[in-house]
Amino acid sequence: MTEFSRIRTFIQGYAENIAEVLGLDVTILDEQGIRVSGTGYYQDLVGLPAPEGSFFRMILQTGQPGIIYDMKKNEAECRSCKFLQQCRELATIGFPVHKREKTVGVIGLIGFSPEQKEKMVQHAEKLMTFLDHTSALIVHKLLELEEEGRLGCHLQEEVPPESGEAIYFAQLIGAETGLREVIQKANKVKNSISTVLIRGESGTGKELLARAIHCEGGRARHPFIAVNCAAIPEGLLESELFGYEGGAFTGSRREGKPGKFELAHSGTIFLDEVGDIPLSLQPKLLRVLQERTVDRVGGVKPVPVDVRVIAATHRDLEGMVREGLFREDLYYRLNVIPIRLQPLRERREDISLYIGHFLHKYGTLLQKGRLELEPPLMELLGRYDWPGNIRQLENAIEYMVNMAEDAVIGIGDVPEYLEPLAARAGTTAISRPERDEMLAAGSLEERIARYEKGVLERYLQSPEWGGDKARIADDLQISLSTLYRKLEKHQLV
Numbered sequence: 274m275t276e277f278s279r280i281r282t283f284i285q286g287y288a289e290n291i292a293e294v295l296g297l298d299v300t301i302l303d304e305q306g307i308r309v310s311g312t313g314y315y316q317d318l319v320g321l322p323a324p325e326g327s328f329f330r331m332i333l334q335t336g337q338p339g340i341i342y343d344m345k346k347n348e349a350e351c352r353s354c355k356f357l358q359q360c361r362e363l364a365t366i367g368f369p370v371h372k373r374e375k376t377v378g379v380i381g382l383i384g385f386s387p388e389q390k391e392k393m394v395q396h397a398e399k400l401m402t403f404l405d406h407t408s409a410l411i412v413h414k415l416l417e418l419e420e421e422g423r424l425g426c427h428l429q430e431e432v433p434p435e436s437g438e439a440i441y442f443a444q445l446i447g448a449e450t451g452l453r454e455v456i457q458k459a460n461k462v463k464n465s466i467s468t469v470l471i472r473g474e475s476g477t478g479k480e481l482l483a484r485a486i487h488c489e490g491g492r493a494r495h496p497f498i499a500v501n502c503a504a505i506p507e508g509l510l511e512s513e514l515f516g517y518e519g520g521a522f523t524g525s526r527r528e529g530k531p532g533k534f535e536l537a538h539s540g541t542i543f544l545d546e547v548g549d550i551p552l553s554l555q556p557k558l559l560r561v562l563q564e565r566t567v568d569r570v571g572g573v574k575p576v577p578v579d580v581r582v583i584a585a586t587h588r589d590l591e592g593m594v595r596e597g598l599f600r601e602d603l604y605y606r607l608n609v610i611p612i613r614l615q616p617l618r619e620r621r622e623d624i625s626l627y628i629g630h631f632l633h634k635y636g637t638l639l640q641k642g643r644l645e646l647e648p649p650l651m652e653l654l655g656r657y658d659w660p661g662n663i664r665q666l667e668n669a670i671e672y673m674v675n676m677a678e679d680a681v682i683g684i685g686d687v688p689e690y691l692e693p694l695a696a697r698a699g700t701t702a703i704s705r706p707e708r709d710e711m712l713a714a715g716s717l718e719e720r721i722a723r724y725e726k727g728v729l730e731r732y733l734q735s736p737e738w739g740g741d742k743a744r745i746a747d748d749l750q751i752s753l754s755t756l757y758r759k760l761e762k763h764q765l766v
């Protein structure tokens with residue numbers, strides 16, 4: 274974890290202020306070239322590396338500030354950037370951040386419009402001075418934290434591990450629709466110490482919600498520590514969670530090690546897959562929840578901790594309790610504030626929101642610009658059950674954006690597991706050129722009528738539907754009598 278990523282929230286706030294004051298886009302990279310903050314176009318690229326060979330990478334290497342007044346002409350600075358052809362930046366200023374003579378990051382100002390470019394050309398010198406001050410402020414913040422002992426490498430193990438990107442309720446897609454009640458509930462308990470238990474299938478956003486509860490609540494300035502209880506081998510889980518005293522077991526460190534509960538002190542611990550905690554460790558977890566103290570492995574004195582617990586699971590905990598696989602007392606201790614995240618198939622009306630969000634995200638990320646889905650594909654994705662929920666949907670969109678050859682993603686671009694569905698839908702799909710032709714001329718009524726006739730013809734000709742009117746009506750969500758009326762109207766009977 275780099276120094277910049279530890280003060281990510283501070284840096285992002287700063288970038289947003291600069292962008293507002295200067296009317297330019299801002300992006301800030303850490304020493305590894307990872308974007309730790311961004312505004313406008315760059316907002317969606319936070320957390321991702323800047324392209325190899327790019328201008329900002331060069332500044333990281335040379336430690337020298339630089340200006341490019343015309344990206345396409347200045348090939349020397351961007352020579353080996355693989356995104357040069359797609360680059361939409363008109364002008365860019367990059368300024369290094371030096372801490373004790375080492376380049377620890379880069380601040381970039383970007384102009385996308387001719388007006389912004391003009392501003393940068395006119396005021397280049399002033400902007401450089403401004404960035405010099407900004408860079409000094411960031412370094413000051415780093416040094417301040419270092420003094421408090423929260424950054425230095427020698428203290429690495431005592432430093433709270435990565436708390437991750439800040440996320441707020443309003444940023445959750447579906448906050449205004451399918452997740453509204455969930456968020457209302459979460460909002461009520463964000464400042465409480467009571468344990469929250471988030472239930473939901475894999476990929477429904479349990480961890481994201483847990484992070485949002487932490488970031489919105491009074492503990493936001495303290496660590497958010499996520500532990501995936503299913504991913505850590507049983508033998509290690511105890512010391513990971515509760516820490517160990519020096520010399521507690523062979524191979525352990527002499528000075529001992531704090532566990533995740535201690536590292537989360539004053540903050541939140543997120544116990545993901547809590548249903549997978551082995552029975553042998555459950556009494557110890559129960560004790561932490563009840564006493565708010567942890568017993569390090571090999572320790573004699575309990576260590577007090579002030580930690581908010583958010584747990585999550587996709588398992589049927591009640592069934593596990595009945596089968597003796599999960600302790601009943603622990604279950605009640607965890608299940609104080611239950612929150613259930615519905616699977617995507619139970620809130621299909623939100624699917625198009627997620628699709629829009631991920632199209633924008635990956636269109637930007639992969640430099641493909643504005644993208645849309647052909648209506649039959651949109652319909653197909655809306656009908657699919659998404660067993661892997663939002664995570665699966667996101668991956669599917671990422672795949673399709675990669676495959677897309679133009680601005681409209683078609684049914685032929687779907688991942689392999691959707692192909693059988695797509696093939697069925699494909700038999701009734703109207704291609705974009707066909708649709709354009711149907712809708713090209715005439716009154717609104719004539720255009721709609723041509724399109725309607727086209728849809729009905731596809732269904733009648735499709736072997737998949739075999740002329741079965743009842744099924745066709747069902748699929749088109751109209752009554753059988755309406756279907757017959759429309760067939761007659763278009764002389765298709």
Ligand SMILES: Nc1ncnc2c1ncn2[C@@H]1O[C@H](COP(=O)(O)OP(=O)(O)OP(=O)(O)O)[C@@H](O)[C@H]1O
Nearest residue numbers: 445446447474475476477478479480481482663664
């Ligand atoms: N409401 C949402 N808005 C935007 N993205 C979301 C939302 N919910 C989930 N995601 C995205 O879906 C993916 C899965 O989310 P997350 O890891 O929080 O799910 P989970 O339920 O904890 O999954 P698992 O049980 O498998 O650990 C992530 O990439 C996350 O960013």
